[in-house]
Amino acid sequence: MLVLSGTIGAGKTSLTNLLAKHLNKPAFYESVDDNKILPLFYKDPQKYAFLLQIYFLNKRLDSIKAANADQESVMDRSIFEDSLLFHLNADLGRATNTEVDIYDSLLQNMMQELPEATYQKNPDLLIHINISFDTMLQRIKKRGRSYEQIDTDPSLYNYYKELDQRYTDWYANYDKSPKMQINGDDLDFVEDPAARQKVLTLIDEKIASL
Numbered sequence: 001m002l003v004l005s006g007t008i009g010a011g012k013t014s015l016t017n018l019l020a021k022h023l024n025k026p027a028f029y030e031s032v033d034d035n036k037i038l039p040l041f042y043k044d045p046q047k048y049a050f051l052l053q054i055y056f057l058n059k060r061l062d063s064i065k066a067a068n069a070d071q072e073s074v075m076d077r078s079i080f081e082d083s084l085l086f087h088l089n090a091d092l093g094r095a096t097n098t099e100v101d102i103y104d105s106l107l108q109n110m111m112q113e114l115p116e117a118t119y120q121k122n123p124d125l126l127i128h129i130n131i132s133f134d135t136m137l138q139r140i141k142k143r144g145r146s147y148e149q150i151d152t153d154p155s156l157y158n159y160y161k162e163l164d165q166r167y168t169d170w171y172a173n174y175d176k177s178p179k180m181q182i183n184g185d186d187l188d189f190v191e192d193p194a195a196r197q198k199v200l201t202l203i204d205e206k207i208a209s210l
């Protein structure tokens with residue numbers, strides 16, 4: 001299982017699509033637009049942070065189980081980033097210590113590899129798309145999901161800034177599988193065909209080396 005990671009607007013969904021087509025493998029997406037809890041969370045984070053995370057955990061484990069039939073199936077987001085986001089929200093006072101403890105132990109329980117299982121839950125490769133904070137802000141604006149806009153809620157600026165910093169630390173410390181990083185500022189694989197080819201070649205080379 002190949003798993004994409006990266007901050008909001010990094011291009012995870014687009015690269016999942018490209019890569020799955022390139023490899024002729026199934027893609028697994030977490031649909032953001034169908035998520036009924038996400039807009040509620042952005043409106044009232046204190047009330048909905050924990051519920052949103054339980055929703056995501058459940059969905060992502062479903063995808064992991066489905067994606068595991070194939071070593072090169074592609075998933076558009078990792079379960080580990082949910083934990084990163086939840087801890088950020090908890091540190092902002094949007095979840096209680098008890099909720100954090102329950103979340104952490106639930107995640108650990110869900111992700112425990114069982115010796116008798118026919119598949120593993122951790123990725124075979126994590127592909128991290130790294131974009132700068134400025135690019136992140138531009139993409140959020142360009143995509144225009146209403147609840148993500150800083151113009152509507154200026155406090156989101158600090159939330160995104162902190163998220164950006166935590167992503168850098170998270171990727172540096174990630175050790176659940178082999179990993180690679182794509183420079184999403186330099187390589188615009190959505191708009192530029194040459195960049196697209198370069199990214200796919202980099203990933204092919206990494207897969208071949210595993």
Ligand SMILES: Nc1ncnc2c1ncn2[C@@H]1O[C@H](COP(=O)(O)OP(=O)(O)OP(=O)(O)O)[C@@H](O)[C@H]1O
Pocket residue numbers: 006007008009010011012013014032038052053056077081082083085086148
């Ligand atoms: N575990 C989570 N906790 C809180 N918010 C989350 C969580 N997971 C995703 N989100 C929110 O859901 C929205 C979509 O995020 P995500 O990064 O998965 O997709 P995306 O922005 O479409 O990424 P890309 O453009 O890279 O495909 C964002 O507003 C993000 O903050």
